[in-house]
Amino acid sequence: MGNQVDSQLQTMIDNMPEKTGKSMEDWFGLIETQKLEKHGEIMKLLKGEHGITHGFANTIALLYRQQAAGGPVGEDELVAAQYSQKEELKPWYDKLIAEVSKFGKDVELAPKKSYVSLRRAKQFGIIQPSTKTRMDLGLNLKGEKARGVLIEGDKWSGMCSHRIEIHSLGEINAEVIDWLRKAYESAR
Numbered sequence: 482m483g484n485q486v487d488s489q490l491q492t493m494i495d496n497m498p499e500k501t502g503k504s505m506e507d508w509f510g511l512i513e514t515q516k517l518e519k520h521g522e523i524m525k526l527l528k529g530e531h532g533i534t535h536g537f538a539n540t541i542a543l544l545y546r547q548q549a550a551g552g553p554v555g556e557d558e559l560v561a562a563q564y565s566q567k568e569e570l571k572p573w574y575d576k577l578i579a580e581v582s583k584f585g586k587d588v589e590l591a592p593k594k595s596y597v598s599l600r601r602a603k604q605f606g607i608i609q610p611s612t613k614t615r616m617d618l619g620l621n622l623k624g625e626k627a628r629g630v631l632i633e634g635d636k637w638s639g640m641c642s643h644r645i646e647i648h649s650l651g652e653i654n655a656e657v658i659d660w661l662r663k664a665y666e667s668a669r
Contacts, residue, residue, distance in 0.1 A: 493540050501533050508541045509548065520546060559592035563610050570610045576653050577608055577618065577661070584665045598640075605668035606661060607641060616647040618657065620664040629656055 498504050503511070508527070517523050520542050527538035564571040574597075581588055581599060591598040596609035596619075607619040619641030620631075627633035630645045630652075645657055 490540070493537065497537060497541075501531075501537050505541065505544065509545050512541075512545050518546075518549070556590070556592045559594065560597065563592075563595060563597075567610045567613050569613070570616050573616050573647060573650050573653060574608055574610070576650065580653070580658050581606075581661060581665065584662060588665070599665070601665055601668040603668050604640060605664040614648060618645040618647060618661065620644065620660060622660070622664050622667065625663075629660075631660055 494505050497508075501508070512523055512526070515526060517526060523542040523545060524535075524538050527533040527541060528535065533541070560574070564574065578590070578597075585601075587601050589600040591600055596607045598604050599606040599608065603621075605621050607617075609617045609619065611617045620643045621641055622631070622643045625631070625633070625643060627643065632644050632646065633642065634644075643660075645660060647653060647657070
């Protein structure tokens with residue numbers, strides 16, 4: 482499994498001087514001289530006073546704050562934190578990852594603070610331990626009608642058109658894996 486998220490971030494960093502007029506290090510130096518710590522303050526400076534687009538400003542602010550905190554949190558630490566106090570759900574996560582890994586070498590995992598993004602050419606799903614007793618599998622299945630375990634609705638979690646609620650390890654069955662595979666196959 483590759484890590485496209487890192488390559489996308491690196492592309493943004495590489496394009497930063499051309500798109501913003503300064504390198505990442507230059508922006509960090511400016512933020513440092515202003516003695517800003519809060520994300521909103523940094524965004525206001527970059528967007529308001531320097532006309533930086535939201536995407537670049539957000540990236541600069543996030544990376545600056547990560548560096549100030551001692552560096553980014555590792556992927557393993559993010560996943561471990563998701564299952565802290567929800568340890569019963571970790572074997573469910575492990576089973577889903579084992580199954581999705583069989584789909585192809587182009588499957589990418591991108592752990593975030595509260596979920597893991599599943600990507601191919603684009604995001605096709607997320608795995609989120611929502612409560613101590615329920616995991617949600619968010620899927621991008623545009624145009625698909627809800628049936629079986631598949632729940633349709635508003636963009637779930639802001640990113641997925643559908644979701645599947647999982648309440649036990651045994652519920653990760655052929656139907657769930659088939660929906661997951663369908664989302665993967667549509668992410669070309």
